[in-house]
Amino acid sequence: xxxxxxxxDEAVDKVLAVLRDTAPPEGMQARIHxxxxxxxxxxxxxxxxxxVSRWKAVFAGSxxxxxxxxxxxxxxxxxxxxxxAVLLLQHSSRTNHSQVAANNSDAPHAIPPAATPVSAAxxxxxxxxxxxxxxxxxxxxxxxxxxxxxxPASFAPSHPAPELPLTAQERELARLAQTADPRLLAALAPxxxxxxxxxETDNFNKFFAPPPAPPPAPDNASPIINDQSLTPxxxxxxx
Amino acid sequence: MAAIGEQSLQWFAAERxxxxxxxxxxxxxxxxxxxxxxxxxxxxPAEAEDVVQDIFLRVLQRQRELSGIIDxxxxxxxIALNLALDRRRRIRPDQMDDLFAAGLVATGIPADERLAEAxxxxxxxxxxxxLPKKEREALLLSAMDDLSTAEIAAVLGSSESxxxxxxxxxxxxxxxxxxxxxxx
Numbered sequence: 001x002x003x004x005x006x007x008x009d010e011a012v013d014k015v016l017a018v019l020r021d022t023a024p025p026e027g028m029q030a031r032i033h034x035x036x037x038x039x040x041x042x043x044x045x046x047x048x049x050x051x052v053s054r055w056k057a058v059f060a061g062s063x064x065x066x067x068x069x070x071x072x073x074x075x076x077x078x079x080x081x082x083x084x085a086v087l088l089l090q091h092s093s094r095t096n097h098s099q100v101a102a103n104n105s106d107a108p109h110a111i112p113p114a115a116t117p118v119s120a121a122x123x124x125x126x127x128x129x130x131x132x133x134x135x136x137x138x139x140x141x142x143x144x145x146x147x148x149x150x151x152p153a154s155f156a157p158s159h160p161a162p163e164l165p166l167t168a169q170e171r172e173l174a175r176l177a178q179t180a181d182p183r184l185l186a187a188l189a190p191x192x193x194x195x196x197x198x199x200e201t202d203n204f205n206k207f208f209a210p211p212p213a214p215p216p217a218p219d220n221a222s223p224i225i226n227d228q229s230l231t232p233x234x235x236x237x238x239x
Numbered sequence: 240m241a242a243i244g245e246q247s248l249q250w251f252a253a254e255r256x257x258x259x260x261x262x263x264x265x266x267x268x269x270x271x272x273x274x275x276x277x278x279x280x281x282x283x284p285a286e287a288e289d290v291v292q293d294i295f296l297r298v299l300q301r302q303r304e305l306s307g308i309i310d311x312x313x314x315x316x317x318i319a320l321n322l323a324l325d326r327r328r329r330i331r332p333d334q335m336d337d338l339f340a341a342g343l344v345a346t347g348i349p350a351d352e353r354l355a356e357a358x359x360x361x362x363x364x365x366x367x368x369x370l371p372k373k374e375r376e377a378l379l380l381s382a383m384d385d386l387s388t389a390e391i392a393a394v395l396g397s398s399e400s401x402x403x404x405x406x407x408x409x410x411x412x413x414x415x416x417x418x419x420x421x422x423x
Contacts, residue, residue: 008363008417009410015363016382024274028288032266035292036299 262302266295269312272385273319279379280323282339282364286330290322313393316386320376320394340364366416374409377402 166174177185186192270291277287294315298305308314340360348356367375373395380391381402392402 008414011359011363011417012367012410012413015360015367016378019279019379020275020382020384022275022278024271024291025284025288028274028291029266029270031288032270032292032295033263036262036266036295039296039299 262299265298269315272383273315275383276316276319277323279382280327286326290319290326293322294318310393313390317394362417362420366413370409370412374405377405378409381406
């Protein structure tokens with residue numbers, strides 16, 4: 001058994017020895033150089049990859065200089081971020097103040113219609129206000145967007161007041177409109193009411209009007225009453 | 240300011256020139272080892288040479304990163320192993336094993352003995368191919384006398400003790416499989 005194992009080990013060693021002793025083909029190095037010469041290389045003179053790899057090596061290393069460089073760069077980055085944040089806060093607060101002042105100064109003179117956004121006059125003014133960092137002025141603030149502008153209450157769009165609750169009379173009318181007789185409701189119409197009023201006036205006039213004169217008698221059976229007979233006699237005149 | 244920048248660039252360039260070996264030197268020193276590593280995986284001379292050329296092409300493309308590499312030889316061997324394994328998926332090295340086994344057999348012996356010897360070499364190659372990946376890589380790299388156990392561990396990304404363990408298990412497994420196939 002052990003002899004058989006040794007036999008197999010020898011076979012394995014023989015194969016591995018052949019793999020180890022394999023010689024590369026002749027001219028392989030020359031062919032490699034030819035292929036390398038034919039291959040495109042990166043543009044010469046560009047030092048940035050060298051600098052980047054150098055900094056990568058600095059950051060990847062565990063030396064004291066590497067640790068110092070990492071700490072210094074991290075501190076510088078934090079300081080830059082803090083300064084940028086302070087500048088942005090100052091700029092935004094200053095812009096808000098100037099816009100509020102501009103809006104308040106314009107409000108008494110001309111109030112724009114509620115439907116339109118704030119006009120360009122109060123918006124153009126903040127650009128003339130000096131800023132802490134001049135390059136921040138280059139940023140185009142979308143001033144025409146209504147949501148980005150502070151507007152006082154006088155510039156706010158008006159809305160109708162909420163409806164008041166019904167009075168007692170209105171409630172009674174509403175109840176009648178739902179429950180009363182349709183004929184009574186029809187009498188509430190103005191035309192119908194006017195017609196009824198006219199008819200009532202006619203009835204009144206007919207009732208109080210003087211009776212018509214009786215028709216004249218056909219013969220002399222009855223004395224004719226002359227108008228003169230009804231008139232009283234004058235003084236000194238006899239019947 | 241410009242003078243300082245130019246001076247720093249010159250300093251970087253000079254330091255890089257000192258740290259990074261020349262590509263010609265790399266080809267001269269390591270092409271033989273890389274060829275053997277690729278050949279042990281592929282067992283095809285033309286494919287192994289293509290792998291070596293591809294290795295140095297990659298080195299040429301990443302020449303500026305060489306300064307960050309501490310030990311360049313395990314790095315090159317790792318590239319050779321990976322490229323050879325990639326190429327091995329495209330070709331079929333078992334087709335080359337017959338030629339390889341026949342080439343190993345001595346020519347001065349009778350034909351029947353030559354056939355038996357070639358068959359035995361073929362069985363060994365099949366058994367090596369049947370090993371687990373880590374064990375096979377450790378075994379093939381250990382065949383290279385140029386590589387120490389520490390370098391093999393660096394190539395495989397493991398410790399030296401684990402490389403020794405892998406080698407022991409690979410040998411034992413090969414022995415058992417060859418014994419099973421020999422008796423069958």
